Amino acid sequence: MEISRPFSIRIAGIGGQGNLVSGLILAKALVKSGKYVVQTQNYTAQVRGGPSYCDLLVSNQPIDFPKATLFDILMILHPSMISQCKNVRNNGIIIIDNTHISELPADMFRMTKRKIALPVSKMALEKFGNEMFANMIMLGVVLKATSLVDIDSLIESIRENMNPKYVEKNIEAVKYGTTLTEKVYKPRIERKIKRTIGFE
Secondary structure (H helix, E strand, O other): OEEEEOEEEEEEEEOOOOHHHHHHHHHHHHHHOOOEEEEEEEEOOOOOOOEEEEEEEEEOOOOOOOOOOOEEEEEEOOHHHHHHHHHEEEEEEEEEEOOOOOOOOHHHHOOOOOEEEEOHHHHHHHHHOOHHHHHHHHHHHHHHHHOOOOHHHHHHHHHHHOOHHHHHHHHHHHHHHOOOOOOOOOOOOOEEEEOOOOOO
């Protein structure tokens, strides 16, 4: 017997960086592209500065369990969340903002060589005058590196879910993010997992 598992994504950072907004926008863009999506959030009572992350499960079929412990894609927006790299699946994809990280610990990436590290917050400050656009730049990098969802669905999701005052700047940030990497990985939305005989 074979079962399929959903494709899993975690966006990790701290409160105030917009990682939960990023997850919402990506989730709704994936729904627009015809996928089943479950989105969950985890954050502390601290409004800004506390650890927070947003998880997405994506599938071509209905999802019957809304939790993942290992992830096909990890987006790391803050150095305090670098430990999340241990939760990447074998040969998964790690995309990290290394603005405030002098050196990436080699043992954090023993499960995969598929990683992109860019000073996204620094780029956001230089190009848009505010580090708050780093989350949208990161979405653009993910879009280019994985082709997970088409850019039209992502832009439509931004228009529908963000304050109109900031829509155009955020769209510009996403488009800018797509120019920052030439690496292209091809994640598979559907994976087949063979059940083993015996206790698990």
